[in-house]
Amino acid sequence: xxxxxxxxxxxxxxxxxxxxxxxxxxxxxxxxxxxxxxxxxxxxxxxxxxxxxxxxxxxxxxxxxxxxxxxxxxxxxxxxxxxxxxxxxxxxxxxxxxxxxxxxxxxxxxxxxxxxxxxxxxxxxxxxxxxxxxxxxxxxxxxxxxxxxxxxxxxxxxxxxxxxxxxxxxxxxxxxxxxxxxxxxxxxxxxxxxxxxxxxxxxxxxxxxxxxxxxxxxxxxxxxxxxxxxxxxxxxxxxxxxxxxxxxxxxxxxxxxxxxxxxxxxxxxxxxxxxxxxxxx
Amino acid sequence: xxxxxxxxxxxxxxxxxxxxxxxxxxxxxxxxxxxxxxxxxxxxxxxxxxxxxxxxxxxxxxxxxxxxxxxxxxxxxxxxxxxxxxxxxxxxxxxxxxxxxxxxxxxxxxxxxxxxxxxxxxxxxxxxxxxxxxxxxxxxxxxxxxxxxxxxxxxxxxxxxxxxxxxxxxxxxxxxxxxxxxxxxxxxxxxxxxxxxxxxxxxxxxxxxxxxxxxxxxxxxxxxxxxxxxxxxxxxxxxxxxxxxxxxxxxxxxxxxxxxxxxxxxxxxxxxxxxxxxxxx
Numbered sequence: 001x002x003x004x005x006x007x008x009x010x011x012x013x014x015x016x017x018x019x020x021x022x023x024x025x026x027x028x029x030x031x032x033x034x035x036x037x038x039x040x041x042x043x044x045x046x047x048x049x050x051x052x053x054x055x056x057x058x059x060x061x062x063x064x065x066x067x068x069x070x071x072x073x074x075x076x077x078x079x080x081x082x083x084x085x086x087x088x089x090x091x092x093x094x095x096x097x098x099x100x101x102x103x104x105x106x107x108x109x110x111x112x113x114x115x116x117x118x119x120x121x122x123x124x125x126x127x128x129x130x131x132x133x134x135x136x137x138x139x140x141x142x143x144x145x146x147x148x149x150x151x152x153x154x155x156x157x158x159x160x161x162x163x164x165x166x167x168x169x170x171x172x173x174x175x176x177x178x179x180x181x182x183x184x185x186x187x188x189x190x191x192x193x194x195x196x197x198x199x200x201x202x203x204x205x206x207x208x209x210x211x212x213x214x215x216x217x218x219x220x221x222x223x224x225x226x227x228x229x230x231x232x233x234x235x236x237x238x239x240x241x242x243x244x245x246x247x248x249x250x251x252x253x254x255x256x257x258x259x260x261x262x263x264x265x266x267x268x269x270x271x272x273x274x275x276x277x278x279x280x281x
Numbered sequence: 282x283x284x285x286x287x288x289x290x291x292x293x294x295x296x297x298x299x300x301x302x303x304x305x306x307x308x309x310x311x312x313x314x315x316x317x318x319x320x321x322x323x324x325x326x327x328x329x330x331x332x333x334x335x336x337x338x339x340x341x342x343x344x345x346x347x348x349x350x351x352x353x354x355x356x357x358x359x360x361x362x363x364x365x366x367x368x369x370x371x372x373x374x375x376x377x378x379x380x381x382x383x384x385x386x387x388x389x390x391x392x393x394x395x396x397x398x399x400x401x402x403x404x405x406x407x408x409x410x411x412x413x414x415x416x417x418x419x420x421x422x423x424x425x426x427x428x429x430x431x432x433x434x435x436x437x438x439x440x441x442x443x444x445x446x447x448x449x450x451x452x453x454x455x456x457x458x459x460x461x462x463x464x465x466x467x468x469x470x471x472x473x474x475x476x477x478x479x480x481x482x483x484x485x486x487x488x489x490x491x492x493x494x495x496x497x498x499x500x501x502x503x504x505x506x507x508x509x510x511x512x513x514x515x516x517x518x519x520x521x522x523x524x525x526x527x528x529x530x531x532x533x534x535x536x537x538x539x540x541x542x543x544x545x546x547x548x549x550x551x552x553x554x555x556x557x558x559x560x561x562x
Binding site for chain 2: 007008228232237238
């Protein structure tokens with residue numbers, strides 16, 4: 001089994017890849033005016049960091065209920081944080097208005113070719129190191145990492161089965177994959193906060209339908225068991241969303257004994273105050 | 282700054298190195314009868330694992346009050362655990378008796394040339410990767426890692442200042458270094474459980490006096506701050522003892538700004554149930 005540790009990526013998650021690729025493609029004149037994103041998670045920090053690396057302003061739209069740690073991290077990378085009130089204007093509309101008023105470029109969280117291409121470089125690098133694999137397990141939220149990984153596999157290891165893994169409580173991608181229609185699961189109750197996205201996007205879904213072999217899920221209990229294993233035995237901090245692939249494997253949701261399997265550990269940004277809750281007992 | 286992450290070493294700490302080197306030097310006929318060690322910490326797990334790798338029995342003498350997690354880990358590597366009662370026979374006497382009765386070879390925790398030589402390979406590998414360094418910060422308990430590192434520095438980087446770091450509450454090595462006599466600090470009250478050793482050994486002290494440039498300390502609060510930094514920002518699990526060197530640097534106990542500095546992160550075996558205590562607030 002080969003783990004691609006995106007927890008050790010800059011800002012602690014694969015999201016850096018898509019943000020970098022997307023922001024680097026913006027014409028310099030346009031980029032100079034700045035970028036905007038809506039996110040309270042790793043995408044926010046990725047956009048903030050990459051904007052700083054390019055010396056351009058970043059505005060991040062966050063819910064007013066975002067945890068202070070995420071706020072601090074995003075501001076720590078130099079971004080301006082603008083709050084939206086869940087009761088009032090919706091965040092997409094707000095981000096679009098900010099983009100228009102200030103000439104900012106909107107950096108979407110997953111459903112964009114440059115984002116997908118950037119995220120796919122994680123799997124690309126893994127295949128470069130490991131050579132052909134029989135299967136690759138990839139966490140799935142909005143599907144940016146999964147669709148990018150599937151495209152990378154097509155080129156680097158065409159016989160590799162690419163399997164997307166979602167939290168059990170937020171299995172919209174599994175449902176969409178089964179029905180052939182874009183299904184939604186709102187407000188998924190799971191500790192995998194990076195995969196609570198209510199649905200795939202039209203682009204990521206199209207790529208996933210075409211190039212992904214199967215979808216599966218992992219329960220929160222399975223995520224905790226996998227996370228605990230990685231923390232205790234591998235000495236690596238990974239976040240709940242990050243162990244989706246490993247959890248599915250350890251829990252026997254997929255059967256790959258004796259196979260060469262790649263697993264993307266997608267991130268390591270954890271609220272350490274929640275550790276006792278996860279690791280007790 | 283260059284970190285040597287012995288937290289990622291087999292069984293989670295540098296202790297594997299000394300145990301392996303020592304057990305590998307025992308003549309095969311003698312080794313076949315087995316090995317014995319007294320330890321409730323990383324040395325126990327190291328001896329247990331290395332014995333299993335050589336296919337020979339290991340007996341570990343532990344206090345009857347040892348935490349269940351350490352017991353399980355040591356038994357998990359296939360060792361027999363024998364308890365001593367702190368009130369009765371002392372553990373050294375008990376280990377020696379077991380050695381005599383069963384023909385076992387005693388594997389000392391630090392004060393032995395083969396142990397020192399083994400531990401020193403951590404610094405040796407670091408210098409091989411980094412080339413010359415201006416300073417190297419090394420955690421110090423019984424002094425095996427520190428004395429081995431100092432010998433490695435003599436050969437690989439003769440102008441490198443090697444600095445030993447102890448917990449503030451267990452500063453026997455600092456005292457011995459200053460006075461020129463082997464000083465003791467009993468029952469040091471510190472979270473750095475790998476460095477509560479009451480004193481250096483005659484051998485490690487002789488090497489440290491000759492080849493170590495300076496000794497310093499880090500407080501428990503400084504250890505927690507450094508540990509938190511490594512967990513949160515570097516996504517690596519390190520144990521309190523493991524960050525002694527980094528804590529001394531971050532707390533300004535040593536002044537090495539602008540220098541090429543090596544730091545040995547000596548281990549990552551942590552009781553995760555204590556995390557909230559360390560990381561709260």
